[in-house]
Amino acid sequence: MKRRIVALLAATALLSTVAACGGGDGGSEPGPVRLLLPTGAFERSMQPVLAAFTKETGIKVEAISMPQEDARSRQVLDLNNRAGNIDLILLDDVAWLSEVAAQLEPLDERMAADNVDIGDFLPQLVDVFNIDDKQYAFPLGVSPRTLIYRADLFEAAGLTRPPTTYDEFLDYARKLNTGGVSGFVGPWGRASSNVSIWLELAFNHGLESALSPDGKKAAFNNPAGVAAFKLMGDLYTGGLMPKDSIEFAHDGTLVAMQKGQAAMTILPITFLRAMNDKSASPHAGQFRIAPMPTAAGVSTARYVVTGWGYGLSKHTKNADNAWTLLKFLNDKFQRPGADADPEQLIRPASNTAFANPKTQEIFPDGQIDIVRKALESPETRPGVVQWGEIESVLGESLQQMFLGKMTAEQALADAEGKVNKILAG
Amino acid sequence: MTVDHESGRTGASVEPASVPSGDASRPSMSDGRGKAPAHAAPARPRWWRGRDGLGLLFVLAPMLFLFAVLIVPIVYNMWVSLHSWRLTDVGGPEFVGLDNYVEVLWTPRWRDTIVRTAAFVVLTVGLQVVIGFGVALFLHKHFPRARALRVALLLPMMVSEVAVGNMWRLLYNYDGGLLNWALGLVGIDRVFWLGPDMAFASIVLTDVWQNAPFVTLVIFAALQTMPNELLEAADLDGASGWVRIRRVILPIVQPAVLLVLIFQTMFAIRAFGTIWILTEGGPGTATTLLSIDIFRVALQSYDVGLASTLSWFLVAINLIVAIIYMRWLKREPLT
Numbered sequence: 001m002k003r004r005i006v007a008l009l010a011a012t013a014l015l016s017t018v019a020a021c022g023g024g025d026g027g028s029e030p031g032p033v034r035l036l037l038p039t040g041a042f043e044r045s046m047q048p049v050l051a052a053f054t055k056e057t058g059i060k061v062e063a064i065s066m067p068q069e070d071a072r073s074r075q076v077l078d079l080n081n082r083a084g085n086i087d088l089i090l091l092d093d094v095a096w097l098s099e100v101a102a103q104l105e106p107l108d109e110r111m112a113a114d115n116v117d118i119g120d121f122l123p124q125l126v127d128v129f130n131i132d133d134k135q136y137a138f139p140l141g142v143s144p145r146t147l148i149y150r151a152d153l154f155e156a157a158g159l160t161r162p163p164t165t166y167d168e169f170l171d172y173a174r175k176l177n178t179g180g181v182s183g184f185v186g187p188w189g190r191a192s193s194n195v196s197i198w199l200e201l202a203f204n205h206g207l208e209s210a211l212s213p214d215g216k217k218a219a220f221n222n223p224a225g226v227a228a229f230k231l232m233g234d235l236y237t238g239g240l241m242p243k244d245s246i247e248f249a250h251d252g253t254l255v256a257m258q259k260g261q262a263a264m265t266i267l268p269i270t271f272l273r274a275m276n277d278k279s280a281s282p283h284a285g286q287f288r289i290a291p292m293p294t295a296a297g298v299s300t301a302r303y304v305v306t307g308w309g310y311g312l313s314k315h316t317k318n319a320d321n322a323w324t325l326l327k328f329l330n331d332k333f334q335r336p337g338a339d340a341d342p343e344q345l346i347r348p349a350s351n352t353a354f355a356n357p358k359t360q361e362i363f364p365d366g367q368i369d370i371v372r373k374a375l376e377s378p379e380t381r382p383g384v385v386q387w388g389e390i391e392s393v394l395g396e397s398l399q400q401m402f403l404g405k406m407t408a409e410q411a412l413a414d415a416e417g418k419v420n421k422i423l424a425g
Numbered sequence: 426m427t428v429d430h431e432s433g434r435t436g437a438s439v440e441p442a443s444v445p446s447g448d449a450s451r452p453s454m455s456d457g458r459g460k461a462p463a464h465a466a467p468a469r470p471r472w473w474r475g476r477d478g479l480g481l482l483f484v485l486a487p488m489l490f491l492f493a494v495l496i497v498p499i500v501y502n503m504w505v506s507l508h509s510w511r512l513t514d515v516g517g518p519e520f521v522g523l524d525n526y527v528e529v530l531w532t533p534r535w536r537d538t539i540v541r542t543a544a545f546v547v548l549t550v551g552l553q554v555v556i557g558f559g560v561a562l563f564l565h566k567h568f569p570r571a572r573a574l575r576v577a578l579l580l581p582m583m584v585s586e587v588a589v590g591n592m593w594r595l596l597y598n599y600d601g602g603l604l605n606w607a608l609g610l611v612g613i614d615r616v617f618w619l620g621p622d623m624a625f626a627s628i629v630l631t632d633v634w635q636n637a638p639f640v641t642l643v644i645f646a647a648l649q650t651m652p653n654e655l656l657e658a659a660d661l662d663g664a665s666g667w668v669r670i671r672r673v674i675l676p677i678v679q680p681a682v683l684l685v686l687i688f689q690t691m692f693a694i695r696a697f698g699t700i701w702i703l704t705e706g707g708p709g710t711a712t713t714l715l716s717i718d719i720f721r722v723a724l725q726s727y728d729v730g731l732a733s734t735l736s737w738f739l740v741a742i743n744l745i746v747a748i749i750y751m752r753w754l755k756r757e758p759l760t
Contacts, residue, residue: 073724080512099513099727189707244599246708247619261600385513389726399709403621425509 191395557640590702
């Protein structure tokens with residue numbers, strides 16, 4: 001009899017364990033609002049806002065920080081499994097949004113019901129998170145890439161203004177490439193970074209779009225695309241960049257600029273504040289942003305904007321609290337007050353943010369106008385679900401060219417073939 | 426002593442106390458004609474006789490667990506590898522048969538990765554065994570502070586892959602890394618350790634640094650079991666150092682060497698963390714191994730069909746190497 005009782009208890013325990021594994025948290029109170037934070041400046045800007053939200057509403061927030069690529073894959077898996085463990089989905093502009101839009105709840109109905117105003121955001125940035133007239137997120141941390149340069153080195157080289165054409169840009173890079181300082185440095189080591197720069201350079205060489213209008217074919221293998229590829233290759237193989245920059249990501253590029261190893265770079269403007277941080281760089285105060293140069297035939301500079309927003313998971317069991325947090329974030333990032341953290345203002349996205357004195361301090365001497373102009377005509381990465389894979393292919397081709405294994409024409413043609421295959425499914 | 430005729434087991438038992446005949450409320454134990462009482466438990470089926478239910482449950486539970494966490498994922502992975510399936514696609518998996526396998530075999534990019542992985546395994550495991558063996562021989566000797574040195578040599582094995590990756594990344598740093606600083610002291614130009622020419626060698630070096638201590642540990646333990654008389658006899662016979670190693674030591678530690686070969690090969694084939702932190706598979710594809718491509722394809726491109734296929738190639742390499750080692754193990758010891 002004892003054996004039977006023990007066996008029954010053991011079986012019950014086993015079944016309970018299995019049931020607990022399969023069950024959700026049905027019936028229990030909604031827990032904290034869960035979201036992922038990409039490590040870095042955006043994370044730092046979010047932390048005080050989230051703390052203020054909990055203080056004001058009593059709703060707890062569980063914000064998990066991790067590298068952005070890890071966040072991306074974790075979210076995709078969570079959404080694909082319909083687990084609903086992450087309530088607010090981190091979105092890196094339309095590139096990530098297109099991957100998961102089918103699993104997100106469009107915000108339009110909730111916005112209409114609660115009279116949520118987004119009128120102070122720059123409308124072009126609101127559109128970054130809009131697909132088929134459905135709004136999926138608010139532009140909380142969007143920034144363009146611009147040319148960033150060392151004013152003191154320019155002055156020492158007798159350069160009175162930033163370059164406006166790419167011939168001039170290369171000429172400047174050669175002139176500045178002296179005395180242990182490289183003319184240029186960029187994140188040539190990571191596809192997620194260097195492909196966005198290539199895209200921006202290609203736009204400024206006259207590229208219309210990276211993909212065909214229906215998103216089914218590559219449209220980048222043309223003179224503009226090749227010229228941008230070649231420019232990036234020439235900068236590296238011509239010895240105008242630090243030798244180890246083919247393993248740099250954004251942070252490596254930032255450190256190289258802070259240490260004074262290079263005179264120019266192309267990075268998101270969010271890095272300007274870190275460069276001009278006196279505790280981080282002996283050259284602080286000398287870094288300035290400039291408009292992107294344009295090639296012959298391109299009248300207006302174009303900028304690839306990337307950045308963060310949060311969408312509402314369709315599978316969340318905590319939708320109301322998550323929506324309350326989204327409204328709070330919308331308000332704080334759209335209308336940052338005098339007490340706003342400077343980390344939040346390094347990505348101004350609304351009229352109020354641009355008017356904030358702290359933003360003016362970060363981008364003094366008219367630089368804020370360059371930022372505003374860049375954000376008013378933003379280009380985004382193509383909104384196709386395969387963009388992540390396409391980015392990997394283009395990044396690999398770029399590296400083959402940097403290593404001298406392919407010419408720019410060969411590398412881009414190779415990438416075109418692979419991208420068409422990916423898009424064909 | 427009684428015999429349990431159902432189970433065939435023997436054991437001490439106590440005779441049931443007799444029931445007073447005058448107690449009409451108690452049921453009789455027997456009807457007096459040798460039949461089983463009406464309320465007795467039903468007879469067990471023949472296949473069950475002699476089995477212990479609780480014991481069976483304790484065996485079944487872990488087997489069910491293993492089935493759930495091992496067999497099901499393996500079968501599921503095989504199923505996925507026969508499908509075209511991207512996690513970001515709205516449509517579900519689409520059966521494509523062996524297309525993914527054909528693609529891996531016919532695409533130079535994947536073939537190169539397989540070859541590079543094989544080269545990495547051969548180089549790292551070979552170096553680990555040679556170095557590990559040499560260090561174990563050295564540690565086997567008695568000298569002052571030998572114990573402290575043994576502990577120090579095993580330290581790399583105790584460090585996590587992430588820490589090792591970050592540490593070596595700092596050491597390899599082109600501008601200001603410790604290795605280049607040391608080279609500078611003796612007038613040698615800086616080396617781009619993680620550049621296109623040196624990156625593969627650098628990840629091999631790091632892997633050997635981290636994993637050779639395990640080889641040392643196992644072979645050192647095997648050497649401890651070696652009778653000293655054998656070496657003394659070899660000395661008396663005038664055997665040279667190499668002959669002593671080849672004819673005396675190696676045959677004794679051969680099983681240990683085979684053990685570390687199998688383990689280290691498995692570790693090397695799935696090496697990921699340290700390499701990812703050092704180079705993320707770059708520059709270009711210079712340090713891209715199968716494990717890195719599987720990660721990229723599965724968790725960056727979300728093409729789980731292709732990633733599952735690549736993982737089967739990883740399994741295949743593992744199996745082939747394991748079979749070779751096992752055949753070697755069955756051979757007569759080195760003589």
